Amino acid sequence: MTALREKPKAISILMFVAWVSFFILAFHSHAFAADRPNILWISCEDISPHLGCYGHPQATTPNLDTLATQGLRYENAFTVTGVCATCRASIITSMFPSSLGNQFMRGSVDLPDHVRLFPSYLREAGYYCTNNSKTDYNITGNHSRCWDESSNKAHYRNRKSDDQPFFAVFNIKNTHESRIFNYRRPENLKNDEFHDPALMELPPYYPDTDITRRDWAHYFDNITSMDKIAGDILQELEEAGLADDTIVVFWSDHGVGLPRAKRWIYESGTHVPLIVRIPQKFQPPGQAEPGTISDELVSLMDLGPTMLNLAGIELPDAIHGRAFLGNSRSEPRQLIYTIRDRMDERYDMMRAVRNHRYKYIRNYQPFKPYFQITNTMEREHTMKELRRLHALNMLQPAAAQFMVDSKPLEEFYDLKNDPHEINNLIDQANQDDELRQNLDSLRRAHIDWVFETRDTGLIPEAELARRGKLLGTRFAILNDDPDHGRELLERLLATNRMACSPKTVTPLVEAYQDPDPAVRFWAITGLGNLRTPSPEALAAVRQGLADPVATVRVAAARAAWQLGKPQLSLEALRLAARSDEEFLSLSAMHVIDEMKDQRDDFMEVIRWVDQNGKGYPVRIAKYLLSQNTP
Structure with missing residues (x-):
């Protein structure tokens, strides 16, 4: 009888413990969500900082311009490479592809055990991680293994609890280079939002023809279309009541999807837009205040460590990326390193390092031409114009110099006075003390980097x-x-x-x-x-x-x-x-x-x-x- 009388008492104790546990977990979940921000990435493809907020007169990008007024805009953000797969490899691993051996376009590799895809750290910390939907990480195995959901239906709203913090990626594809050479009028643009080819200002390394102007206009049409899609994503976040709880990051995977930009490590191929909006309650002191502009040198390889830092997660040791925001922010970069190796079916090898003003490039296969024949690039109308006019000996010098059969061993540019990298100062540096000092410094930095990162190129x-x-x-x-x-x-x-x-x-x-x-x-x-x-x-x-x-x-x-x-x-x-x-x-x-x-x-x-x-x-x-x- 005693045992029978004790059983209800035991059950009551168990129920009490269960209820207490439930409330503790519920409180912990709410506290977790309150303490850690959601993170939303809007990424696009194949654009340089050709947005209105970057002062570009031909850009029509009201949504991203507004985002910039609400957050921090980076003037000096760069990708590690000038093409998608290797750039995305650097972002997802926070490592230089040349260290991992996956610096070649669509050259997937096995990762060493100590290298993890950074969203896995967020998942371990309780984040719901979604990718919609490009992977292209240049690694073997299941590219989706670091995500709770990776598909064209992946969305933060699919998480089981609204209290769970999320990391969500939305990739906008309509600015890809293929949307220029296979141009279709974006359906979300009004007639007066299309760009007039006659008003386009071309870079000096392109011939000024109706065809190149049309390509450039189509490029800006696609950017305006992308801006509208980005605006829809931001509006959806606002309507869900999550804008004040969510860090928003906008970036592009590399520069313009046209010749001498995409696939190259000139500024036109690696200089990209980067905008970060952090809600006030998550802003680290003195960081990312609305409407601020930073000239700090940032590599997109730093995105992963920065997100971990903003989420309060300890950074892994063996990575090359740095945290450029957060309470445990890394020392700012003084140099940016970029790489070029096999692009599609053609081998090449270039390495570059730049500071705030000067850039040094080492060509490791100078006996090869700049513009080798590649299937995709040859489909571009601007590339066809370059080849046509070169055959007729009608290219202006700034364009003609990239049609030669070989490259110099070294290139050296003053980016302040020559932002398009037309005038190679490698010989002039011998007669100018400032140039020579910067050249020598960047040469040494490049060699040091080769050894520090164990470049396999x-x-x-x-x-x-x-x-x-x-x-x-x-x-x-x-x-x-x-x-x-x-x-x-x-x-x-x-x-x-x-x-x-x-x-x-x-x-x-x-x-x-x-x-x-x-x-x-x-x-x-x-x-x-x-x-x-x-x-x-x-x-x-x-x-x-x-x-x-x-x-x-x-x-x-x-x-x-x-x-x-x-x-x-x-x-x-x-x-x-x-x-x-x-x-x-x-x-x-x-x-x-x-x-x-x-x-x-x-x-x-x-x-x-x-x-x-x-x-x-x-x-x-x-x-x-x-x-x-x-």
């Missing part, structure tokens, strides 16, 4: 993929053994410099004896660039054609052709072009494209790649076949 992509597979990640190649990684970088930098500006045969022949295939690749590339068919050089090239690593054999085939022995190159290139390794095949197709006088010797393999290849090599095969058509 000088390892050919096919070789990078091979080693990454052996070690588990590409990041491990230069980081598993730091001393070995540094020594390898030193040899790569030295050999690349010889390859870019070769003077004598012997140092390159000696470098070819290096145990690392990437160093041998650059040594044999340099022997070809030297174009001195000495017995010593030819012996090294023949040795290279039998190298155990296929990437080196392809470089040796190119060198054999450059040294006047094209018949030596045929077998190596035919085998590599047929490889099922996409980027080995691509490197071979590059060389076949260069060897224009030998095109007939490769027609069979070109057709084979066109019919049986995969990925980017097929694009080059189709281009070569189109050139062979009468």
Whole structure:
């Protein structure tokens, strides 16, 4: 009987504990929501800071202009690269893609264990994270794994409780470059909101024609259309009663979707708009007050750490990004670093570093032209105009200088007096103390950055993929053994410099004896660039054609052709072009494209790649076949 009488008492105690727990959890949930802001991102594609709030006279962007008056506008925000996938990789990981090995367009990689996609930290802290809907992170696996919801229906209103804080991303696609060369009149614009091509002011590196003016007008039409969509997103937030609880961030994934902008690391390709509105109750002291403008240097790679900081979440240690807002704000950047590697089907390698006024660019493949043929870019009307007028020798100097067959080893610009980066001051710096001091400082900063971030760019992509597979990640190649990684970088930098500006045969022949295939690749590339068919050089090239690593054999085939022995190159290139390794095949197709006088010797393999290849090599095969058509 005693036990029976005690049971209701026990149940009452359990019910009391349950009710107390419920109220504690409910209170905690409300407190959590009250203490931590919601975060809403509005991202768009392929625009520079061509908004009214940035003072651009041709822009019609009333909604984003209003947002800027309510928050903080950054004058000096930059992407890490000039193209979407690699830029988004840097944002989602807060890391330089060149450290992870995914600096190549659509070159997805496995991440090392310590690198996480930053929304996962917000989810762990209780945030409901949604992405609507672009991923394109240049990483393997499920791109949606860091989101509660990632689709074109993803929305913060889908969370189960209104008390749960959210991080929501809305990506507006209608400013993408394809909306210029496949232009359709935006349906949300009135007739008087379209831009008159005759009134457009073109950058000096474009020819002034009806076609280029029309492209520029369509670009601004799309921006106005995007602004209306952004306004709808902001209005929806307001109507939901969430504007006073939500940090809003607007940004673009890189610069203008036109030639010498998108895919490039000039200002036109990496300088982007960035606006941050923080409700008063979440504003850190002295930060992001309405209507303020900042000239602080910011990289979009910093977005993730900044959101974590604003949400009160501790930043992970092993990231390159910094928090530019929040109670634990990082030291402001003094320099911005940008990178360019393979863009679509064409290899290149450029690195840049800038301070508030000057910019230094190092071209690691100066023997390649600025405007290599790429499938997507060649569809652009402005690109067609550049090629047409170049063929007629009718381009103005500012445009013509980017149509040449090679690039300088270094570029150096005064951005204050030359914002379009037309006048390379690399030679003038030798006669001017201020220029020389800034040039030397930026050169040193660039080399320091290469070592600090363990830049993998000088390892050919096919070789990078091979080693990454052996070690588990590409990041491990230069980081598993730091001393070995540094020594390898030193040899790569030295050999690349010889390859870019070769003077004598012997140092390159000696470098070819290096145990690392990437160093041998650059040594044999340099022997070809030297174009001195000495017995010593030819012996090294023949040795290279039998190298155990296929990437080196392809470089040796190119060198054999450059040294006047094209018949030596045929077998190596035919085998590599047929490889099922996409980027080995691509490197071979590059060389076949260069060897224009030998095109007939490769027609069979070109057709084979066109019919049986995969990925980017097929694009080059189709281009070569189109050139062979009468």
